[in-house]
Amino acid sequence: MLVDSHCHLGYPPLRDDWEGAFQRARAQGVQLLLLANTMLEEIPDLEALCSKHPELYRTVGLHPGNCSEANTVLLSTILPQAISGDKVVGVGEIGLDYHGIQEGSPSAQILQREAFQIQLDIAQSAHLPVCVHTREAEEDTLSLLSSFPGIRGVIHCFTGGLPFARAVLDLGLFISFSGIVTFPNATTLQEVARFVPEDRLLIETDAPFLAPVPHRGKTNEPAWVACVAQHLAHLRGKDVDWVARQTTENFFSLFPLVSRG
Ligand SMILES: [Zn+2]
Numbered sequence: 001m002l003v004d005s006h007c008h009l010g011y012p013p014l015r016d017d018w019e020g021a022f023q024r025a026r027a028q029g030v031q032l033l034l035l036a037n038t039m040l041e042e043i044p045d046l047e048a049l050c051s052k053h054p055e056l057y058r059t060v061g062l063h064p065g066n067c068s069e070a071n072t073v074l075l076s077t078i079l080p081q082a083i084s085g086d087k088v089v090g091v092g093e094i095g096l097d098y099h100g101i102q103e104g105s106p107s108a109q110i111l112q113r114e115a116f117q118i119q120l121d122i123a124q125s126a127h128l129p130v131c132v133h134t135r136e137a138e139e140d141t142l143s144l145l146s147s148f149p150g151i152r153g154v155i156h157c158f159t160g161g162l163p164f165a166r167a168v169l170d171l172g173l174f175i176s177f178s179g180i181v182t183f184p185n186a187t188t189l190q191e192v193a194r195f196v197p198e199d200r201l202l203i204e205t206d207a208p209f210l211a212p213v214p215h216r217g218k219t220n221e222p223a224w225v226a227c228v229a230q231h232l233a234h235l236r237g238k239d240v241d242w243v244a245r246q247t248t249e250n251f252f253s254l255f256p257l258v259s260r261g
Pocket of ligand 1: 008093
Protein backbone atom coordinates (compact mmCIF):
# COMPACT_ATOMS: atom_id res chain seq x y z
CA MET A 1 0.00 0.00 0.00
CA LEU A 2 1.17 3.50 -0.87
CA VAL A 3 0.04 6.89 0.43
CA ASP A 4 0.13 10.15 -1.50
CA SER A 5 0.69 12.44 1.47
CA HIS A 6 0.09 15.68 -0.44
CA CYS A 7 -1.92 16.41 -3.57
CA HIS A 8 -4.39 18.90 -4.99
CA LEU A 9 -7.30 17.08 -6.56
CA GLY A 10 -9.34 20.28 -6.49
CA TYR A 11 -7.16 21.91 -9.17
CA PRO A 12 -7.82 21.62 -12.88
CA PRO A 13 -7.36 19.46 -14.84
CA LEU A 14 -7.39 16.81 -12.07
CA ARG A 15 -10.73 18.02 -10.77
CA ASP A 16 -12.36 17.02 -14.05
CA ASP A 17 -11.26 13.40 -13.72
CA TRP A 18 -11.42 12.38 -10.06
CA GLU A 19 -12.78 8.95 -10.75
CA GLY A 20 -10.12 8.23 -13.34
CA ALA A 21 -7.38 9.49 -11.04
CA PHE A 22 -8.62 7.28 -8.17
CA GLN A 23 -8.80 4.27 -10.41
CA ARG A 24 -5.28 4.68 -11.72
CA ALA A 25 -4.04 5.35 -8.17
CA ARG A 26 -5.67 2.18 -6.84
CA ALA A 27 -4.14 0.19 -9.68
CA GLN A 28 -0.70 1.31 -8.39
CA GLY A 29 -1.57 0.38 -4.79
CA VAL A 30 -2.14 3.99 -3.70
CA GLN A 31 -4.89 3.61 -1.13
CA LEU A 32 -4.80 6.88 0.79
CA LEU A 33 -4.58 10.46 -0.44
CA LEU A 34 -4.18 13.56 1.66
CA LEU A 35 -5.65 16.63 -0.03
CA ALA A 36 -3.81 19.85 0.75
CA ASN A 37 -5.92 22.95 1.06
CA THR A 38 -4.44 26.23 -0.21
CA MET A 39 -7.36 28.68 -0.32
CA LEU A 40 -10.11 29.29 2.21
CA GLU A 41 -12.61 29.31 -0.69
CA GLU A 42 -11.93 25.67 -1.57
CA ILE A 43 -12.69 24.25 1.89
CA PRO A 44 -16.34 23.32 1.09
CA ASP A 45 -15.37 21.60 -2.18
CA LEU A 46 -12.69 19.49 -0.56
CA GLU A 47 -15.00 18.62 2.31
CA ALA A 48 -17.65 17.38 -0.14
CA LEU A 49 -15.09 15.37 -2.11
CA CYS A 50 -13.65 13.72 1.01
CA SER A 51 -17.06 12.78 2.34
CA LYS A 52 -17.71 10.75 -0.82
CA HIS A 53 -14.46 8.83 -0.93
CA PRO A 54 -13.10 6.69 1.92
CA GLU A 55 -9.51 6.95 0.62
CA LEU A 56 -9.44 10.74 0.96
CA TYR A 57 -8.46 12.90 3.91
CA ARG A 58 -7.70 16.61 3.98
CA THR A 59 -5.88 19.42 5.68
CA VAL A 60 -7.18 22.98 6.00
CA GLY A 61 -5.04 26.06 5.73
CA LEU A 62 -3.99 29.11 3.77
CA HIS A 63 -0.99 28.79 1.44
CA PRO A 64 1.54 31.65 1.73
CA GLY A 65 1.00 32.47 -1.94
CA ASN A 66 -2.64 33.25 -1.18
CA CYS A 67 -2.05 35.54 1.80
CA SER A 68 -3.74 38.90 1.64
CA GLU A 69 -4.74 41.24 4.39
CA ALA A 70 -8.38 40.16 4.05
CA ASN A 71 -7.51 36.47 4.09
CA THR A 72 -5.27 36.80 7.10
CA VAL A 73 -8.05 38.47 9.06
CA LEU A 74 -10.50 35.74 7.97
CA LEU A 75 -8.11 33.02 9.12
CA SER A 76 -8.71 33.65 12.80
CA THR A 77 -12.43 33.15 12.36
CA ILE A 78 -12.62 30.48 9.65
CA LEU A 79 -9.78 28.14 10.56
CA PRO A 80 -10.68 27.30 14.18
CA GLN A 81 -14.06 26.09 12.91
CA ALA A 82 -12.76 24.42 9.76
CA ILE A 83 -10.32 22.18 11.65
CA SER A 84 -13.18 20.36 13.31
CA GLY A 85 -14.67 19.46 9.91
CA ASP A 86 -15.09 15.91 8.67
CA LYS A 87 -11.85 14.14 7.69
CA VAL A 88 -9.57 17.05 8.59
CA VAL A 89 -6.35 15.53 9.92
CA GLY A 90 -3.97 18.48 9.89
CA VAL A 91 -3.37 22.17 9.17
CA GLY A 92 -1.88 22.98 5.76
CA GLU A 93 -0.50 23.84 3.54
CA ILE A 94 0.94 26.76 5.41
CA GLY A 95 4.35 28.36 5.46
CA LEU A 96 6.48 30.95 3.69
CA ASP A 97 7.21 31.53 0.03
CA TYR A 98 9.50 34.47 -0.65
CA HIS A 99 10.09 33.54 -4.27
CA GLY A 100 9.88 36.73 -6.32
CA ILE A 101 8.86 39.01 -3.46
CA GLN A 102 12.20 39.85 -1.82
CA GLU A 103 12.52 43.11 -3.70
CA GLY A 104 10.07 45.87 -3.18
CA SER A 105 7.50 44.22 -0.97
CA PRO A 106 8.63 43.53 2.58
CA SER A 107 4.99 43.79 3.66
CA ALA A 108 4.14 40.61 1.71
CA GLN A 109 6.71 38.75 3.79
CA ILE A 110 5.35 40.22 6.99
CA LEU A 111 1.83 39.17 6.02
CA GLN A 112 2.99 35.62 5.26
CA ARG A 113 4.75 35.35 8.59
CA GLU A 114 1.65 36.60 10.37
CA ALA A 115 -0.60 34.06 8.62
CA PHE A 116 1.93 31.25 9.28
CA GLN A 117 2.08 32.17 12.95
CA ILE A 118 -1.71 32.31 13.35
CA GLN A 119 -2.04 28.88 11.74
CA LEU A 120 0.79 27.32 13.74
CA ASP A 121 -0.86 28.59 16.85
CA ILE A 122 -4.25 27.11 15.91
CA ALA A 123 -2.62 23.77 14.98
CA GLN A 124 -0.68 23.60 18.23
CA SER A 125 -3.72 24.36 20.38
CA ALA A 126 -5.73 21.70 18.52
CA HIS A 127 -2.85 19.17 18.66
CA LEU A 128 -2.93 18.84 14.88
CA PRO A 129 0.14 18.24 12.69
CA VAL A 130 1.09 20.89 10.11
CA CYS A 131 1.94 20.55 6.46
CA VAL A 132 4.56 23.18 5.67
CA HIS A 133 5.45 24.80 2.36
CA THR A 134 8.74 26.70 2.30
CA ARG A 135 10.51 28.33 -0.61
CA GLU A 136 13.46 30.72 -0.39
CA ALA A 137 12.57 31.26 3.27
CA GLU A 138 14.40 28.55 5.21
CA GLU A 139 15.70 30.77 7.98
CA ASP A 140 12.35 32.38 8.79
CA THR A 141 10.55 29.03 8.48
CA LEU A 142 12.87 27.50 11.06
CA SER A 143 12.63 30.44 13.39
CA LEU A 144 8.81 30.43 13.36
CA LEU A 145 8.56 26.65 13.69
CA SER A 146 10.95 26.65 16.61
CA SER A 147 8.80 29.16 18.44
CA PHE A 148 6.17 26.38 18.67
CA PRO A 149 7.99 23.69 20.61
CA GLY A 150 6.56 20.21 20.24
CA ILE A 151 4.71 21.06 17.02
CA ARG A 152 4.35 18.00 14.78
CA GLY A 153 4.45 18.22 11.04
CA VAL A 154 6.12 17.75 7.70
CA ILE A 155 8.07 19.91 5.28
CA HIS A 156 6.22 18.95 2.13
CA CYS A 157 7.91 18.77 -1.27
CA PHE A 158 11.29 19.16 0.38
CA THR A 159 13.86 20.89 -1.83
CA GLY A 160 16.51 21.99 0.68
CA GLY A 161 20.00 20.73 1.35
CA LEU A 162 21.47 18.73 4.22
CA PRO A 163 21.85 21.61 6.72
CA PHE A 164 18.15 22.52 6.38
CA ALA A 165 17.16 18.85 6.58
CA ARG A 166 19.16 18.44 9.79
CA ALA A 167 17.55 21.51 11.34
CA VAL A 168 14.07 20.32 10.38
CA LEU A 169 14.74 16.86 11.80
CA ASP A 170 16.05 18.40 15.00
CA LEU A 171 12.67 20.08 15.41
CA GLY A 172 11.07 16.62 15.20
CA LEU A 173 9.52 17.18 11.78
CA PHE A 174 9.11 14.75 8.89
CA ILE A 175 10.45 15.30 5.37
CA SER A 176 8.35 14.53 2.32
CA PHE A 177 9.81 13.90 -1.14
CA SER A 178 7.96 14.67 -4.34
CA GLY A 179 8.74 13.90 -7.99
CA ILE A 180 11.61 16.38 -7.82
CA VAL A 181 13.74 13.66 -6.19
CA THR A 182 13.53 11.68 -9.46
CA PHE A 183 14.97 14.53 -11.58
CA PRO A 184 18.48 13.66 -12.80
CA ASN A 185 19.93 17.05 -11.78
CA ALA A 186 18.49 16.94 -8.22
CA THR A 187 21.70 15.55 -6.77
CA THR A 188 21.66 17.60 -3.55
CA LEU A 189 18.11 16.50 -2.85
CA GLN A 190 19.00 12.89 -3.58
CA GLU A 191 21.74 13.16 -0.99
CA VAL A 192 19.10 14.32 1.52
CA ALA A 193 16.85 11.42 0.49
CA ARG A 194 19.60 8.98 1.46
CA PHE A 195 20.21 10.78 4.75
CA VAL A 196 16.74 11.20 6.31
CA PRO A 197 16.12 8.61 9.06
CA GLU A 198 13.67 5.94 7.94
CA ASP A 199 11.05 6.89 10.51
CA ARG A 200 10.82 10.48 9.20
CA LEU A 201 10.31 9.80 5.49
CA LEU A 202 7.15 10.60 3.56
CA ILE A 203 6.31 10.62 -0.14
CA GLU A 204 3.88 12.69 -2.15
CA THR A 205 3.05 13.86 -5.66
CA ASP A 206 1.95 17.49 -5.10
CA ALA A 207 -0.21 16.67 -8.15
CA PRO A 208 -1.12 18.22 -10.55
CA PHE A 209 2.37 19.75 -10.35
CA LEU A 210 5.87 18.27 -10.63
CA ALA A 211 5.29 14.98 -12.42
CA PRO A 212 8.13 12.54 -11.67
CA VAL A 213 10.40 10.83 -14.18
CA PRO A 214 9.30 9.22 -16.56
CA HIS A 215 6.21 11.42 -16.79
CA ARG A 216 7.89 14.85 -16.65
CA GLY A 217 5.95 17.64 -18.29
CA LYS A 218 2.59 15.87 -17.97
CA THR A 219 -0.21 16.58 -15.49
CA ASN A 220 0.91 14.81 -12.35
CA GLU A 221 -1.51 12.49 -10.55
CA PRO A 222 -1.59 10.45 -7.33
CA ALA A 223 -0.85 7.13 -9.10
CA TRP A 224 2.65 8.39 -9.81
CA VAL A 225 3.65 8.51 -6.16
CA ALA A 226 4.69 4.96 -7.08
CA CYS A 227 7.50 6.48 -9.21
CA VAL A 228 8.68 8.53 -6.23
CA ALA A 229 8.67 5.38 -4.07
CA GLN A 230 10.62 3.49 -6.71
CA HIS A 231 13.29 6.15 -6.95
CA LEU A 232 13.60 6.49 -3.19
CA ALA A 233 14.06 2.71 -2.96
CA HIS A 234 16.81 2.92 -5.56
CA LEU A 235 18.56 5.78 -3.72
CA ARG A 236 18.45 3.98 -0.37
CA GLY A 237 19.31 0.54 -1.70
CA LYS A 238 16.01 -0.93 -0.53
CA ASP A 239 13.14 -2.57 -2.33
CA VAL A 240 10.03 -0.62 -3.14
CA ASP A 241 7.92 -2.66 -0.71
CA TRP A 242 10.14 -1.43 2.09
CA VAL A 243 9.57 2.19 1.03
CA ALA A 244 5.82 1.58 0.75
CA ARG A 245 5.61 -0.01 4.20
CA GLN A 246 7.84 2.53 5.92
CA THR A 247 6.29 5.67 4.43
CA THR A 248 2.76 4.36 5.06
CA GLU A 249 3.62 3.61 8.69
CA ASN A 250 5.17 7.08 9.02
CA PHE A 251 2.07 8.67 7.53
CA PHE A 252 -0.15 6.99 10.15
CA SER A 253 2.23 8.02 12.87
CA LEU A 254 2.23 11.70 11.83
CA PHE A 255 -1.51 11.81 11.09
CA PRO A 256 -3.11 9.72 13.85
CA LEU A 257 -6.60 10.87 12.89
CA VAL A 258 -6.41 8.90 9.64
CA SER A 259 -8.21 5.60 10.03
CA ARG A 260 -6.08 2.51 9.47
CA GLY A 261 -9.12 0.96 7.77
ZN1 LIG B 1 0.96 21.59 -2.49
